Ligand SMILES: Nc1ncnc2c1ncn2[C@@H]1O[C@H](COP(=O)(O)OP(=O)(O)OP(=O)(O)O)[C@@H](O)[C@H]1O
């Protein structure tokens with residue numbers, strides 16, 4: 322088994338509000354190995370972006386890491402101060418932010434924006450940075466003279482390629498892509514996914530791919546983690562989980578995703594909506610929506626337990642003893 326590049330252990334991240342703390346990430350643990358393409362899935366508001374922003378240590382002002390570890394190559398990122406974190410952020414771990422392609426600066430040419438990203442992190446001349454920007458654009462499948470374009474001159478897919486080029490600017494080992502294809506049409510989505518996959522293999526990157534779209538993960542990832550209301554409910558190999566989802570929430574999500582092959586499966590969504598994370602329900606956070614909920618589910622929180630196969634974990638009273 323290859324070594325862990327990033328190990329997140331018992332991470333808790335809360336947002337402080339007037340009314341109390343939003344428990345956006347509540348005791349989450351997972352491991353990314355070198356070369357993994359790790360999909361993080363779950364409905365809107367379940368804490369996916371919060372996990373990503375915590376790893377980058379770019380949480381908004383009211384967000385705080387309450388406890389836990391995020392060990393990247395032996396270094397616990399939680400303990401690093403801003404100056405130490407700057408040596409890792411963008412250079413070792415980088416991120417394509419949710420909605421980033423629409424946040425490109427409209428008044429600057431894309432070449433200057435990529436060059437700026439390089440100049441902020443590395444001591445190189447402006448000329449060299451611009452040269453690198455051209456190479457990066459070629460690497461993401463755009464002509465090098467795209468450096469002279471303004472964002473509004475580019476299509477959505479092209480802008481997303483620019484944003485990916487920016488994330489690659491300082492040769493990271495791990496890239497976090499937060500909903501990288503959500504705003505794009507299906508054909509462009511497929512092109513961007515193919516690009517991410519090719520780049521990952523070519524540059525020997527590890528990838529955390531965040532999406533609510535399970536078909537995207539099935540295309541690109543070897544591992545999947547399913548998140549619900551701030552908790553991970555199932556983690557394992559994509560093949561195993563797609564063939565035989567164990568957690569009722571995963572089963573619901575997989576049912577709700579239309580099959581790509583053959584006639585379209587009917588979309589069956591899970592009734593109800595995720596709970597308010599200011600006051601999450603006791604016991605299993607999914608029990609109010611779970612078709613198999615038992616008495617114990619209302620009272621006791623199930624913890625992730627490894628089921629039959631190594632590396633496949635599920636947090637549900639239907640499986641295992643519900644203990645760590
Ligand atoms: N700055 C903030 N202050 C307070 N609550 C926040 C803040 N940012 C996020 N939240 C809350 O934290 C929870 C997790 O949000 P997060 O953005 O991580 O979810 P997500 O899974 O990325 O959702 P989406 O799929 O919509 O992007 C949600 O309940 C959200 O409302």
Ligand SMILES: [Mg+2]
Pocket residue numbers: 369370371419499
């Ligand atoms: Mg998000």
